[in-house]
Amino acid sequence: MKTPKRSHLHLEDSPPEEDTLTGPVEDYLKAIYEIGRGNVSVATNDIAQKLSLTAASVSGMVRRLAAQGLLSYERYRGVMLTDTGRRAALRTIRRHRVIESYLSHALEYPWDRVHDEAERLEHAASDELVNRMAAAIGEPVVDPHGAPIPSREGLMDETVHLSLAELGAGFGARVVQVSDDDPEMLRYLGELAIVPGAELIVLAKAPYDGPITLRIAGTKLSIGPALAAQVMVQPLSDPDAPSH
Amino acid sequence: MKTPKRSHLHLEDSPPEEDTLTGPVEDYLKAIYEIGRGNVSVATNDIAQKLSLTAASVSGMVRRLAAQGLLSYERYRGVMLTDTGRRAALRTIRRHRVIESYLSHALEYPWDRVHDEAERLEHAASDELVNRMAAAIGEPVVDPHGAPIPSREGLMDETVHLSLAELGAGFGARVVQVSDDDPEMLRYLGELAIVPGAELIVLAKAPYDGPITLRIAGTKLSIGPALAAQVMVQPLSDPDAPSH
DNA sequence: GGCGAATGTTAGGCTATCCTAATATCAGGA
DNA sequence: TCCTGATATTAGGATAGCCTAACATTCGCC
Numbered sequence: 035m036k037t038p039k040r041s042h043l044h045l046e047d048s049p050p051e052e053d054t055l056t057g058p059v060e061d062y063l064k065a066i067y068e069i070g071r072g073n074v075s076v077a078t079n080d081i082a083q084k085l086s087l088t089a090a091s092v093s094g095m096v097r098r099l100a101a102q103g104l105l106s107y108e109r110y111r112g113v114m115l116t117d118t119g120r121r122a123a124l125r126t127i128r129r130h131r132v133i134e135s136y137l138s139h140a141l142e143y144p145w146d147r148v149h150d151e152a153e154r155l156e157h158a159a160s161d162e163l164v165n166r167m168a169a170a171i172g173e174p175v176v177d178p179h180g181a182p183i184p185s186r187e188g189l190m191d192e193t194v195h196l197s198l199a200e201l202g203a204g205f206g207a208r209v210v211q212v213s214d215d216d217p218e219m220l221r222y223l224g225e226l227a228i229v230p231g232a233e234l235i236v237l238a239k240a241p242y243d244g245p246i247t248l249r250i251a252g253t254k255l256s257i258g259p260a261l262a263a264q265v266m267v268q269p270l271s272d273p274d275a276p277s278h
Numbered sequence: 279m280k281t282p283k284r285s286h287l288h289l290e291d292s293p294p295e296e297d298t299l300t301g302p303v304e305d306y307l308k309a310i311y312e313i314g315r316g317n318v319s320v321a322t323n324d325i326a327q328k329l330s331l332t333a334a335s336v337s338g339m340v341r342r343l344a345a346q347g348l349l350s351y352e353r354y355r356g357v358m359l360t361d362t363g364r365r366a367a368l369r370t371i372r373r374h375r376v377i378e379s380y381l382s383h384a385l386e387y388p389w390d391r392v393h394d395e396a397e398r399l400e401h402a403a404s405d406e407l408v409n410r411m412a413a414a415i416g417e418p419v420v421d422p423h424g425a426p427i428p429s430r431e432g433l434m435d436e437t438v439h440l441s442l443a444e445l446g447a448g449f450g451a452r453v454v455q456v457s458d459d460d461p462e463m464l465r466y467l468g469e470l471a472i473v474p475g476a477e478l479i480v481l482a483k484a485p486y487d488g489p490i491t492l493r494i495a496g497t498k499l500s501i502g503p504a505l506a507a508q509v510m511v512q513p514l515s516d517p518d519a520p521s522h
Numbered sequence: 523g524g525c526g527a528a529t530g531t532t533a534g535g536c537t538a539t540c541c542t543a544a545t546a547t548c549a550g551g552a
Numbered sequence: 553t554c555c556t557g558a559t560a561t562t563a564g565g566a567t568a569g570c571c572t573a574a575c576a577t578t579c580g581c582c
Contacts, residue, residue, distance in 0.1 A: 109561070
């Protein structure tokens with residue numbers, strides 16, 4: 035729906051200018067993808083916040099990215115990735131998540147530290163390396179935080195999950211994903227055994243944004259709604275699920 | 279974990295500027311170390327050639343590095359690493375060689391491709407990652423090309439080896455190291471079984487820089503002196519003498 | 523012992539990316 | 553409709569690295 039006009043030669047999706055993206059450019063594309071879920075218009079200020087840059091810097095960069103055909107941009111109207119930009123973003127996301135998975139599985143990195151390391155390596159690792167890493171650990175489909183890994187072909191599971199905060203009392207669910215960018219929070223979640231794959235049941239929800247009480251891994255505990263909102267879950271079939 | 283240990287250095291090497299080195303700066307320091315074997319004055323033009331930059335660029339950069347205390351520099355007189363610079367260089371070299379080894383051992387990278395990948399990763403990998411990689415493959419002491427790996431403490435075996443071109447006819451030797459920056463040459467050496475650890479005997483040396491005939495892995499072959507100069511060997515104690 | 527070739531440096535410019543400060547546009551309430 | 557706060561952009565400048573072209577220094581040689 036939005037492939038922009040590309041004037042000169044028809045050489046765009048073949049091989050060349052893909053790997054010439056700089057680290058910062060990859061970061062912008064990834065941020066835009068993650069904010070907009072891939073195909074929604076994104077505010078420049080949100081990009082600035084996500085990347086910890088000033089809005090002015092983003093305005094400038096976004097103009098250049100548009101000139102390169104990586105996104106479409108109308109002043110004061112936000113930006114949207116083009117197909118080319120989206121592919122580049124997904125390639126970077128794949129690198130990041132494969133690297134995280136590899137560090138975790140093959141090198142026993144603690145899950146609260148894989149993100150920062152991957153953040154730097156994702157710009158330096160070749161596709162070949164990333165693919166070898168993926169193969170070495172059995173082609174994982176999610177990273178250590180449960181985030182889906184785009185395929186080599188650039189396809190990613192876009193399922194939107196319920197957050198634990200939205201789950202009603204009495205419901206059982208399996209943790210599918212947790213937010214990955216706060217190491218401290220990750221350590222805490224790990225201590226609580228709130229990790230992807232874990233099953234839980236919501237025992238009670240205090241009103242007015244009160245704490246949520248749940249049983250997980252045989253333990254009963256309470257967490258605040260802000261934390262619960264960072265935990266994505268897949269409800270289990272029955273409201274009266276067997277909590278084992 | 280480290281306090282300065284060398285005696286005659288009391289400048290500011292305490293906390294900050296260690297990890298703040300940029301990729302290009304690390305490349306300069308590494309190149310200077312490798313050209314000068316660590317403590318010899320190095321010509322700016324040689325640095326330029328090694329890094330494929332113009333001499334002018336090197337003059338400028340070298341001035342900045344001197345201002346940062348990473349090397350000492352006198353115009354028209356070449357450059358020498360300071361202790362700080364040497365430590366930084368060795369850290370980068372360690373990263374590079376550990377990464378090469380890891381790629382080769384753990385991910386089955388072919389030996390002619392590890393160099394380029396490591397060249398990019400060495401600037402992005404943390405010390406923790408590098409140390410985990412080293413541990414995972416048994417703390418290797420040489421990289422896949424036979425080059426020594428500096429220890430975590432920054433010490434490296436500085437033994438200077440004989441090249442195959444310098445070995446007299448009739449002498450036996452073990453290959454200890456080959457030059458690592460030409461993939462094509464590495465593939466060729468691999469085909470000939472000229473790899474670190476292999477034993478060979480020089481059968482004949484044609485005069486006037488003529489070809490060198492040798493037996494290796496049960497095969498007789500001839501190589502030119504330019505190639506032989508890229509192969510470092512340890513003579514075997516064949517007639518009488520033990521190695522030095 | 524001076525001169526030209528070899529070597530090395532400075533001058534001036536370019537790109538990418540970031541910043542701060544000033545300005546422009548948009549959108550919602552009276 | 554108009555105003556104002558929120559949002560976004562431009563203007564102008566900094567830094568790191570790189571380049572080419574012009575200039576400076578050193579050195580080897582007769």
